Amino acid sequence: MRATVIHGPNDIRIEEVPDPVIQRPTDAVVRVLNACICGSDLWAYRGVAARQPGQRIGHEFLGVVEEVGREVAGVKAGDLVVAPFVWSDGVCDFCREGLQTSCPHGGFWGEVGSDGGQGEAVRVPFADGTLVKLPQEAVGDEKLLASLLALSDVMSTGHHAAVSAGVRPGATVAVVGDGAVGLCGVLAAHRLGAGRIIALGRHQARTDIARAFGATDVVAERGEAAIEAVRELTGGQGAHAVLEAVGTEESMRTAISITRDGGGVGYVGVPHGGSAGVDIGQMFNRNVSVGGGVAPARAYIPELLADVLAGTINPGLVFDRTVDLDGVPDGYRAMDDRSALKVRIAF
Amino acid sequence: MRATVIHGPNDIRIEEVPDPVIQRPTDAVVRVLNACICGSDLWAYRGVAARQPGQRIGHEFLGVVEEVGREVAGVKAGDLVVAPFVWSDGVCDFCREGLQTSCPHGGFWGEVGSDGGQGEAVRVPFADGTLVKLPQEAVGDEKLLASLLALSDVMSTGHHAAVSAGVRPGATVAVVGDGAVGLCGVLAAHRLGAGRIIALGRHQARTDIARAFGATDVVAERGEAAIEAVRELTGGQGAHAVLEAVGTEESMRTAISITRDGGGVGYVGVPHGGSAGVDIGQMFNRNVSVGGGVAPARAYIPELLADVLAGTINPGLVFDRTVDLDGVPDGYRAMDDRSALKVRIAF
Structure with missing residues (x-):
């Protein structure tokens, strides 16, 4: 064959x-x-x-x-x-x-x-x-x-991110990563009843799919500007549940930074940035948890x-x-x- | 005054x-x-x-x-x-x-x-x-x-570690740290119905309190040897829930390593080791989550x-x-x- x-x-x-x-x-x-x-x-x-x-x-x-x-x-x-x-x-x-x-x-x-x-x-x-x-x-x-x-x-992995982040009905959710897994994460969060879904992405073909999958907001910025934008959209608090579907140091840092105090990051991006993006000091002070992994x-x-x-x-x-x-x-x-x-x- | x-x-x-x-x-x-x-x-x-x-x-x-x-x-x-x-x-x-x-x-x-x-x-x-x-x-x-x-x-913080680690009735729990918070973590895990509680500690006055608080096993080893010992006690699998009550790079690394696949680390030790002990690759492959923070x-x-x-x-x-x-x-x-x-x- x-x-x-x-x-x-x-x-x-x-x-x-x-x-x-x-x-x-x-x-x-x-x-x-x-x-x-x-x-x-x-x-x-x-x-x-x-x-x-x-x-x-x-x-x-x-x-x-x-x-x-x-x-x-x-x-x-x-x-x-x-x-x-x-x-x-x-x-x-x-x-x-x-x-x-x-x-x-x-x-x-x-x-x-x-x-x-x-x-x-x-x-x-x-x-x-x-x-x-x-x-x-x-x-x-x-x-x-x-x-x-x-x-x-991809759909199972997006769902795993949503479950691991603790998406609940009515929750505000943010999704870091506009690849197929991130988009499926949007769909999974919508399926689980999220009240608001903020998709981080800058390619219109992808953000169009994100909107079709249930995203209510799109943030095109990256890094610090993305963190600012999500905080602004959420009254300064961040999202209850954040799905990390990239796996780099920057994406993990962004994900933790836009999580509301007491909320969770569900990460499914294969980690290629080591642990440097996992800001344990910030996680500690704000009770942000990180869970997920291979779905x-x-x-x-x-x-x-x-x-x-x-x-x-x-x-x-x-x-x-x-x-x-x-x-x-x-x-x-x-x-x-x-x-x-x-x-x-x-x- | x-x-x-x-x-x-x-x-x-x-x-x-x-x-x-x-x-x-x-x-x-x-x-x-x-x-x-x-x-x-x-x-x-x-x-x-x-x-x-x-x-x-x-x-x-x-x-x-x-x-x-x-x-x-x-x-x-x-x-x-x-x-x-x-x-x-x-x-x-x-x-x-x-x-x-x-x-x-x-x-x-x-x-x-x-x-x-x-x-x-x-x-x-x-x-x-x-x-x-x-x-x-x-x-x-x-x-x-x-x-x-x-x-x-200390008791509230030990309880937070237990809750954050996801202690459930019947669960196998391990506690890293034999200070007052770690010991209260043992008590909290026992109160939440843990089936088995493995306390990591080497000072008898402290491990005596751990036993009085509900610890069923004590592991005196540290580092790699402690990881081995806990794995041996748990049929190679590790503990469903691990309470980290120290805050150093080594203690976090130990905590993640002795957590059973799919389990959680509840950490309450004020982080003084940075993120180096948060082994994201191991967490990913084994679906180990890390949650907790200031109680x-x-x-x-x-x-x-x-x-x-x-x-x-x-x-x-x-x-x-x-x-x-x-x-x-x-x-x-x-x-x-x-x-x-x-x-x-x-x-």
């Missing part, structure tokens, strides 16, 4: 790789129908996150089950399924508690020795613990497929799926370009230079 | 100062019956936290109301009262929400221009918002007075007071030495060299 492989910074190739096969009785093989490129893939693309030359890449996909191991009971050949960006055994303490990202048998698509999501097929370990069935009718409905694909990571998408998919199927949320709006497998390297370039927000790969 | 004054590092004096008087109609003057020395006072004593020469010191006290301004309605002359370590107006958004430490009209005893708690009397701004009435029968009951005095800071003691005193009066908690056990006002400089020395855990001042 053919799959996306990363050889080094700015070196993404489509190559022939071995077909996936069932290796363990709990495996499934999924033929990929839709995948996508993640903002976090860009850290590898830019050489900030190290990868071994020839490593697979991509961690978001949905597709059709092709074959299952003899112990798999929850899905069968022909089922349409979505995979969260981490696989998990489904039976350990953490999986049962809904923190599948801490499953001791779990792993990330594309890590050494595993398939990546940006390929024609994927061997899925612990298929019962990992995959979530989707209605077959979605096949062929491109708009619906895009929203279902978003459950794999247990597997725990959230069922409830978010219900809303996607009901048509009440449409996270697929974050995809503004679709490519085929051969177009993936171009897709990386487009996301890297921000001419695309998020690229979907249709097989 | 006479009060404790700090002139510089290691220079604590008892001096004649002006008698406090009602300056605003919302003031009260309280004649101090009991005060104490706080671990956080030692940061000033050691010269780590800057003070102006001649500044008052001490922020924990209880006493008898001597006089009230004409707008004070909640307390009257002769009432026995306890003061939280921060005064607050009682009517702003934050006070009504129970985060009195963020009251825009609030302040800390001993800050420039205010009285400190370690003196014969104190002018109390916003007496209605600040003071909590105590039963008159406590006067003369030294054991009860000690526990009531602990509500002013809104005023919000907690009523519920904790009920338990002190019912005899179900006895936080006064943290006081292992009592001095009169002239003995205060010796009290600082004793706490500084750790020959005393916490010193009570009886007037």
